[in-house]
Amino acid sequence: MKILIYTDTLSERLRYLIEVVFNEITPYTFEITNNFDSFLHSNDLKINYSLNNAPNCLQIIPFELLFSDEIKPYKLNFFEPENIVAFEENLQEKNQYIYSHDFFAVVFFIISRYEEYLDFMPDYHGRYTAKKSSLYAHGLHKKPYIDIQINRFFSTLKIIYPAFEPKPLEKIERTLTVDIDRIYKYKGKSSLHLFSKCVKNFVFFNKNELKCIYNYVIKKQPDPYDAYNFIHNFTSQHKTKLHVFYLLSNKGKFDKNIIDFNLLKQIYSLFKTESRQGIHPSYHSNFQKDLLKNEIKLFEKFFNIFPIESRQHYLKLTFPDTYNNLIANKIKQDFSMGWSDSIGFRAGTSHTFTWFNLSINKTSILKITPFCAMDVTLKNYLKLNTKEAIIELREVLKTIEDNGGQFVSLWHNESLGTDYEWAGWREVMEEIYN
Secondary structure, eight states: OEEEEEOOOOOOOOHHHHIIIIIIIIIEEEEEEEEEHHHHOOSEEEEEEESSTTTEEOOOOOOOGOOOOOOOOOOEEEEETTEEEGGGGGOOOBBBOOSSSOOOHHHHHTTTGGGGGGGOOOOTSOOOOOOGGGGHHHTTSOOHHHHHHHHHHHHHHHHHOOOOOOOOOOOOEEEEEESOOSSSSSTTTOHHHHHHHHHHHHHOHHHHHHHHHHHTTTTTTOOOOOOOHHHHHHOOOOOOOEEEEOOOOOOSSSSOOOOOOHHHHHHHHHHTSSSEEEEEOOOOGTTHHHHHHHHHHHHHHHSSSSEEOOOOGGGGGOHHHHHHHHTTTTOEEOOOOOOOSOOOOOTTSSSOEEEETTTTTTTEEEEEEEOOHHHHHHISSSSOOOOHHHHHHHHHHHHHHOOOOOEEEEETTTTTTGGGGGGGGGHHHHHHHH
């Protein structure tokens, strides 16, 4: 059954929103029209997105957002008992054929990250934090709000059109993503460096670090950050999708990887047949745009392939600059859509979607794959122990299973290795992906 959507004005924002809802998140056969007469006489399943009266079809009273070219402040309010967010001036009284609010405009506001184009106070690293999000403010950030509301919307369509059968929920897909910020803790470092590290930790009586160095140097145990065989074996055994991102910079306080061709090539070769591998743009590439171009050239030189996927180091994501720079450098898919300070769904969905550039009101060619949890968030920001982290992650998994979608989490080779600072966290990942 085809879905026919009527609107007076075919704006770029509306075209994008319809494509996201009726194709990217839940694929249906659909058509948009601005011919009201043909809409009235059609036998298709009809959605009236206008103020015009059309009998016996679902009507959504439009809010101005999708027909504007401006970026100006709007506020989403929370309403019970429906547990929805909506623009208060657009809320509708209960009616079988009139939807409760402009669901399209709300989805667009959230998934476009509209509020991140407005003025806000960033954190120390210049990032938009979860606490500033509308979803976080209303306690809706830990669930894929858009996915939930899309399912609710199609359930409403079935009430009006009993012959309509909503698509069955897709089986949850689990994807493991790993950022390699520092390939090794000790390997590749000079003897002088290791000696000075021993002296420093002896002075401060850091027994754990001294034991770690002793195990590596004297007992010849693997480097604590060497989790590569474990990751390879685990994802192969469980047939888990794997994406690996390489930081190829060692300049500055926040970019400290070892740029060693042979070491990096060994890791890349291990994952070559089992995973997708991409670039991890450096912290400072956000301030010096040419750095990303140089890092991509280094990626090509080392691995003999052009990277088409990326994730920002420190999750430094600024709209629209970050994504514009990725597109300019021919990156096709980015995995940075998530928060550093909270688990949850920054764009309200667990599905991959196309980025809409609000600054020029155009749909881009860049695909966005959101993640819902990061190891550093769980341990360092939320201060959870391993048991608490498993409980939180299971709850996120459950909400994705209930609404269809993909579970994507962010880990580091450090947290999946054997370093004492991350003791027990490898088991957290295993528990969730088993």
